[in-house]
C-alpha cells in the first residue's frame with residue numbers, strides 16, 4: 001500500500017510539473033516565432049539567447065518552506081508563479097521592450113504581474129524586465145492556464161546577473177560590502193555599454209528599425 005501511495009504521489013507530481021513544462025514550451029514557441037519573423041523583416045535577430053527551465057522539486061520545496069505556503073498542489077499553484085521560467089536575452093534594451101510588448105499583447109496571453117527592473121533597478125544593481133504571464137495549454141482533460149515567468153534582459157545584464165548569482169551563493173548570501181560595491185559599479189558599466197552599443201547599432205541600422213524609441217517604463221500591475 002505504501003508503494004502504491006508513493007507511485008500515485010509521483011504521478012501526481014509529474015502531471016503537475018508537466019503542465020508547467022507545456023506552458024513554458026508554448027511561450028518559447030511564441031518567442032521563436034517573433035524572433036524568426038523579426039529577423040526576416042528587419043535583417044536583425046532581436047534574441048541572442050532563449051533559455052527555459054522548470055524549477056527543480058528541491059528548489060520548489062525550498063521556496064514553499066521559505067514562503068510558508070501550504071504544501072498542497074493547489075496552494076503551490078496559487079502562490080508560486082515562477083515554477084516555469086523563460087529567459088530572453090537580447091542584444092539591445094529596445095529589443096527587450098519590443099519583445100515584451102509583442103508577447104504580452106497576444107490575445108491568449110494573460111498578464112498577472114510586471115516588474116520593470118530595467119526602469120527601476122534593484123538596490124544591488126540588478127536589471128531585467130520581468131513578467132508573469134499565463135498561457136492556455138489544451139489537454140484532453142481540459143484547458144489549463146499556466147503561469148510562466150518571462151525575464152527579458154540584454155547580454156550585458158545577463159552577464160552581470162549570472163556573476164552576481166554565483167557570488168551570492170558562493171558567500172552563502174552574505175556578500176562582503178566591498179564586493180557589493182564593486183558589483184554595483186559593474187552594473188553601471190554594463191548599463192553604459194548597453195547605451196553605447198544601442199547607439200552604434202542605430203548608426204548602422206537606424207533605418208531598418210521600425211521603432212527606434214524604447215517603450216516607456218511600465219509600472220508594476
Ligand code: 0O2
Pocket residue numbers: 082085115122124126130160161162164165
Ligand atoms: P532562479 O534560479 O533564477 O529561478 P523570489 O522569486 O521570491 O526570490 P520575487 O520577488 O518573487 O522573488 O521575484 P523577482 O524579484 O521577480 O525575482 C525572481 C527571479 O529574478 C529570480 O529567481 C532570479 O532569476 C531573478 N532575480 C531577481 N533578483 C535578482 C538579483 O538580485 N540577482 C540575480 N542574479 N537574479 C535576480 P530565483 O528563483 O531567485 O532564481
